Amino acid sequence: MGKQRPGWQKVEEEQRELMESIENGSQENIEEEFGDLLFSLINYARFLQIDPEGALEKTNQKFIRRF
Helix, strand or coil, X not given: CCCCCXXXXXXXXXXXXXXXXXXXXXHHHHHHHHHHHXXXXXXXXXXXXXXXXXHHHHHHHHHHHHX
């Protein structure tokens, strides 16, 4: 895959923590870890010079067109 950009390791870390919470945690812990994963993805978008809100809106529009 080549050189990873700064911030991607944090996305992977938060994803692992979410999976652990799903297996072991309470709904409150799952929600917290899900929020952490979303935050890390939004932060990673900054490194990619992507507007995360705009990217999500484009995906929403694509979904609407399909269905």
